[in-house]
Amino acid sequence: MPAAAHCRTSADIAVVEHATIHSGPHGPHYRESGLCSSVLRTLVVPNAGNYDGDTRADIAIYRRSNGTWYILTSSSNFTAGAGYAWGASTDTPVPADYDGDGRTDIAVYRSSSAHWFILKSTTSFTTAITYQWGTTGDVPVLRRP
Numbered sequence: 001m002p003a004a005a006h007c008r009t010s011a012d013i014a015v016v017e018h019a020t021i022h023s024g025p026h027g028p029h030y031r032e033s034g035l036c037s038s039v040l041r042t043l044v045v046p047n048a049g050n051y052d053g054d055t056r057a058d059i060a061i062y063r064r065s066n067g068t069w070y071i072l073t074s075s076s077n078f079t080a081g082a083g084y085a086w087g088a089s090t091d092t093p094v095p096a097d098y099d100g101d102g103r104t105d106i107a108v109y110r111s112s113s114a115h116w117f118i119l120k121s122t123t124s125f126t127t128a129i130t131y132q133w134g135t136t137g138d139v140p141v142l143r144r145p
């Protein structure tokens, strides 16, 4: 299987650092223009979510190398973003709306201790809640869009 085809079929791969924003008839979108190398796969994990609470998904990545989330918001027409240091290189990103405000929360699952670390959107991502749920080796169940 060619590397590029493999990239497009995997849910946890995107080359956002090599992507560009384009205007189109259906609004802005991003287009991959780079390669999907094994090195980049370890650095960037995309996820879909609505972090700013409008009606559209935002572009977000979780960079394992520094445990930072980078979110490009749809409410800014994908012209402004923010970074949030939340997680470790071995954590699994598990974004969802845990606090029920309609906005996606920033969250990671740490398999080594079965902890869920959730940075709440209701506090503009300034306070967190933690749950221990699972046991070593468990896999978090994620709903993919």
Ligand SMILES: [Ca+2]
Binding pocket: 049, 050, 051, 052, 053, 054, 055, 056, 057, 058, 073, 074, 075
């Ligand atoms: Ca949004």
Ligand SMILES: [Ca+2]
Binding pocket: 096, 097, 098, 099, 100, 101, 102, 103, 104, 105, 120, 121, 122
């Ligand atoms: Ca939320």
